[in-house]
Amino acid sequence: MSDVTATDYSQEAQFDDYFALLKPRVMSLVVFTAAVGLLVAPIGVNPVIGFASILFIAVGAGASGALNMWWDADIDEVMKRTQTRPVPAGRITPRNAMILGLWLSVISVGMLGLTANWFAAGFLAFTIFFYAVVYTMWLKRSTPQNIVIGGASGAFPPMIGWAVATGGVSIESLLMFALIFIWTPPHFWSLALFMNEDYSKAGVPMLTVTHGKRITRRQIMRYTVLLVLVSLLTAFTSIGGPVYFITALALNALFLRGAWGLLKRAEAAAEADNYADERRFFKLSLVYLAGHFGALLLEATLRGLDLSPAIWLHLV
Amino acid sequence: MDIRPDHELHQRRKKSNVMLGLVLGGFVVLVFAITVVKMLGGQNLEAFDHSVRPQLTEASQ
Numbered sequence: 299m300s301d302v303t304a305t306d307y308s309q310e311a312q313f314d315d316y317f318a319l320l321k322p323r324v325m326s327l328v329v330f331t332a333a334v335g336l337l338v339a340p341i342g343v344n345p346v347i348g349f350a351s352i353l354f355i356a357v358g359a360g361a362s363g364a365l366n367m368w369w370d371a372d373i374d375e376v377m378k379r380t381q382t383r384p385v386p387a388g389r390i391t392p393r394n395a396m397i398l399g400l401w402l403s404v405i406s407v408g409m410l411g412l413t414a415n416w417f418a419a420g421f422l423a424f425t426i427f428f429y430a431v432v433y434t435m436w437l438k439r440s441t442p443q444n445i446v447i448g449g450a451s452g453a454f455p456p457m458i459g460w461a462v463a464t465g466g467v468s469i470e471s472l473l474m475f476a477l478i479f480i481w482t483p484p485h486f487w488s489l490a491l492f493m494n495e496d497y498s499k500a501g502v503p504m505l506t507v508t509h510g511k512r513i514t515r516r517q518i519m520r521y522t523v524l525l526v527l528v529s530l531l532t533a534f535t536s537i538g539g540p541v542y543f544i545t546a547l548a549l550n551a552l553f554l555r556g557a558w559g560l561l562k563r564a565e566a567a568a569e570a571d572n573y574a575d576e577r578r579f580f581k582l583s584l585v586y587l588a589g590h591f592g593a594l595l596l597e598a599t600l601r602g603l604d605l606s607p608a609i610w611l612h613l614v
Numbered sequence: 615m616d617i618r619p620d621h622e623l624h625q626r627r628k629k630s631n632v633m634l635g636l637v638l639g640g641f642v643v644l645v646f647a648i649t650v651v652k653m654l655g656g657q658n659l660e661a662f663d664h665s666v667r668p669q670l671t672e673a674s675q
Contacts, residue, residue: 310626310627312629312630313629313630313633313634344651344656346647346648346650346651347648347651350647350648353644412648413648
């Protein structure tokens, strides 16, 4: 961390501030994808064990969020989007954020191991390490590929959920990983397109800062094409089915059209309407991911009720 | 600083203390629930009642 201008830490932290340190919005995404990973697995889990496991995975995600806010306090202070976070706002000291993050990491991994299995717990520990150390401390400030590789930490939760149920890894859990992993770059780069000034001010080497917006638009298109393949391939595995396939077709059509629109857009036009299309694409990316995992959950429910069609093409 | 039970400081900290208490209480309940589920292992939990039941003999296992 570079020197920060003297932040006043005399204000008293409230419970809500510590909760905000866990990045509740990221946590909600983790809870959702991990729960889907657990529920679509072919092996059933006791509801109490399942609930507790998801909770501990969420706490682990929160721990890595706290560690991220400890390390990134100097960046967060500069960027408008993150200025009000408890550490840059001076309600929690960086040291306290670190202590909370470390203890929650130990507790979440230990409890997940005792509750589910140690493979899942090891996976959670690796995820926390990947987000806090590999992404936050190393990649974020050193390479424009930061969010591409760092996106892996956001993509692990459904694999951990699957591991809670099955104790292992499979093609299905790898595809759920790939779906989030490849979705992350278009998602964040569309954000970076309209938040560019923030990142350049903070000195974060986002692709928009290092290579410009033209290249970023091209990269969004590239990853979107790759994403379509992963998304559609998932339809023909044991967790896919017609409901998922139709949902994926619709969402991919929208997403492809959006990415194409961004690619063809001139910078002057984007600036003229304050990046309206980019903002829309960013929102669409959230719907895209939620829609896919929602459809997977629906397929699992239909299978549970014996309502899924007997004939469906399974490639893997 | 004069700290009386109704000092403004106590008022401010009350919410945090109550929330933390709830979190810790919830954690205790959760660990208890996990323990019960793990001990049952999908079966009924039976105490030893000082007489040999068929379930205790090797043949039934």
